[in-house]
Amino acid sequence: MRITKKQDRMPGIILTILLFVAEIAFTVLLLYTNLLSAKYIGIVFAVLLVLLLIDHLLIRKFRKQIRFWIGIILMVIILAVLGIASFYIYKTVSALDDITGVNKEITEINVYVKQDDAAQSLMDAASYSFGILADLDRENTDTALQQMASETGGEVSTKEYSSLTELADGLLKGDCQAIVLNRAYMDVFDEIDNYASFSSQIREIASEQVEKLVERNTPAPVQTDVQAENSSDTTQDAAVTDQIYTIFVSGIDTRGDITASSRSDVNIVLTVNARTKQVLMISTPRDYYVPLSISNGVPDKLTHAGIYGINVCMDTLNMLYDTDINYYFRLNFAGFVQIIDALGGITVDSDYDFTTQNSSGYHFTKGPNQVNGEQALAFCRERYAFSAGDRQRGKDQMKVIQGVINKATSPDILKNYLSLLDSLSGCFETNIPYDVITSLVKQQLDEGGSWQVLSYSVDGTGDTQKPYSMSQKAYVMVPDQTTVDKAKTLMQKVRQGSMLSEADVSAQ
Template sequence: MRKNKKKPNRVGKVFGVIFSILLVAATMYLLFNLVKLNVLPTKLLFLVTVVFVLLDLIFILLLCFATRGAVSKTICIIFTIAIALGSCMGGYYISKTGSLLSNMTTVSSNSKTTVSVVVKKSSDMKKKNDLAGHSVGVLQNIGTVGSKKVLKDLSKSGIEMNQTPYESMTDMLAAFYNGEVDSIIINESSRDQITDIEEYAEFDNNTRVVYQTSYEVENTDKANAVSNITTTPFNVLISGSDTRGGFDENGRSDVIMVATVNPKTGTILLTSIPRDFYVETACDAADGCQQGALDKITHTGIHGTNTTKRTVEKLLGIEINYTFKVGFDTVTDIVDAIGGIDVNVEPGYECSNFLHAPGLSVHAGVNHLNGEQALGYARERYAYSEGDRQRTKNQQQVLMGIVNKVTSPAIVTNYASIMDSMANTFSTTMSNDEITSLIKYQLNKNPKWKIEQSMVDGTGDTQMCAELGNAAYVMVPDESTVTKASNKINAVMQGKSADDVE
């Protein structure tokens, strides 16, 4: 009889040891990822470590020594499993966060540019070899590196084409549609420039790509880091890139904002610049970017984020410390992953004819938008009498809607999917250490951030655009609004409120 009583005890102890090992392993996994992420202040990290170590000790004692009955042992095992699973899940979420931060702060040394040989859909040319002996239109002063790259690649395959140079995009397109040339070479990032021209709005539908190649250019975007990101004010350029070939490809800057952050006063000023703002370009690339030429600011992104940064610095007379690039088309994935966002539409701005989101209708008051709807809402300008001004306001609403949802408790229920959707969406020149320092600062000091908004303004007009080589719709700056925006930024940098600037 005594042997029969000892046997269950031995089994219970074996289970106790096994579950104790699992508990310790899960806790170590959680704490390892927490230390690796390095976002908790030292005191809080110490407290969390002590709490988990004590929990482990308590349950190890209960599992191996204190509980003897089957019921009490079972209950203890259930609680142990729950804590172990919670630790594993927490460690996994923290690991996903660390991967996201690593991806965001690992800025590629090169950016991709994709160039295509395009023919009409009615053309008999369907594959690369069919191009031999035919005529091709090329731009004389814009994107010359890409054109040469395509023609060189074709020549290596024994395919020679008869080149006809054109001074502007519109001249080349007119020649193409008139039959003067059989094909044209375009930079893929120029597609939306083409379809923005009313006469060529159906360009994507009535043409096709016969040959395409990509090449890399050096990414010269570097941080101008501040000495201490938790005490020193800094400026961040937020650039929403409009690309079709992937996040690493240069494309138009469809969203342009400067976030001025003063951690001492807890103030963030968002200064928006309409994409059609007519500015003097400050180039950072030799591939057809014309230094000092006048163009829409959106076109600067085609030559890389650093060209946009330098142009904004010149426009506002400020120094930008960091850049934050957003793949704006991937906003759909983020918004869907967080379960949609809410935007508040003011009376008089109801709309039911969105060009980029057919079927979308917004009413006065709070509207809940999914990913496609949020992107369409952020890109729309034709439905509003204010055009690009209202689009800029909508973009601010969408970005703030994402921030509000991501910082709410609801994020926990779909955290892994959100991290995955954001993995290839953001890129910043801010270092991992600087981001974790800001998170530590937030957890330690818990500042109540005040968000202020500003926007430069101007007058609609038709002017020559360097990137197109032709006239197009632009917003000619109202210099008083540019000066005011610059003064607001300087005020926040100096510890004052932007609202105090007249």
């Protein structure tokens, strides 16, 4: 049977149309993700059209079997590449959607009774007298009490106590039958003499989830020296504002929900200038003795700000450094192990030869060390091996972050890309919008070039004081205002576009 001209060309036409539709769909996907600039999307589409043309020339005549089947093989390869690329794009966008744009925080207000109490649920304790803190964290407590009243169908009887220790004593001595307390305070009891065992003497019977919106500051206009001479150039100011960010990095050491409020053991402020490709990390010790934004001028350990929420952390650091923090990253350092392992390990540059003084007993040599997740966590937690204590720990935490940045921006990331994306969920979140991140990605792809990452740690003097959130005196670090002022100056220079050097951040 003789094949007509129409029959000879129809299979090639149909297959070409199918391939063209697949290429159009892939291009639309690229546009939707907003990860590539129009220039690169245009290049990708042009390459796909050339491949389409080549494939069409091979398959346009069915009776030329050898060429036709070569074209079929080429089409299968093209479709396979598009499919794999689409899968990677989907995973990337899903991961970014999961960790970006987070605008809520959950505070867990728990109900506790003594270990031997008969109550097993909130309803069992409905008739109890509930001890609460009179002033500390009162807004969250009152919200939780309202939720409890709604659940039990009746008014909740309360008794106020002026401090954490009085609240604990009230429960243990039977002055009240239960207490209502922010879960994050349980870690504070570990810092109070004679109350480290309190958590083992009580039992949780209910938990109220109090949700808060995380406020986001709009980046304030920043003028360079040239712009200062012509302050009427508002368009240029807006362009600089769009590429200058101040970001709070909070490291929490908990295995609970990443959105739950908790003490912030890592407190780093990033000043990012995307125009000059410069990042300045300022580390503030967890025990820094500073007024919280909610404490009416009464100083507290900086780590305790996290008890009251990420907003209080950012506002407190805004007060300390006279800045406006626009966004935050929150890292769960217990889960951070997953990210480092997914990267295939990182390199950290140790200032000292030391062995961690805990059960792990990891040894690190002075200079570069290749570490896995558990080793990196031990490295950035250690403070007792150093005379500088928490000061050195802050520096080492920044070294770990630097190691992650270096590995994540290297070609090696492609080896473990999917496992890295899977590891992000649950141990990392940010309120940076998706479109801000994609704009930075596009800029980097368009302009190329490496980023300069510098770090500086503020310092202070050890002392014993009574913090706002505690019932007795404890170790604190009184700020060295000279180092705080230097941190402010360094931040301002980065915002204005001045290129700093290692000498600028190393000199005290």
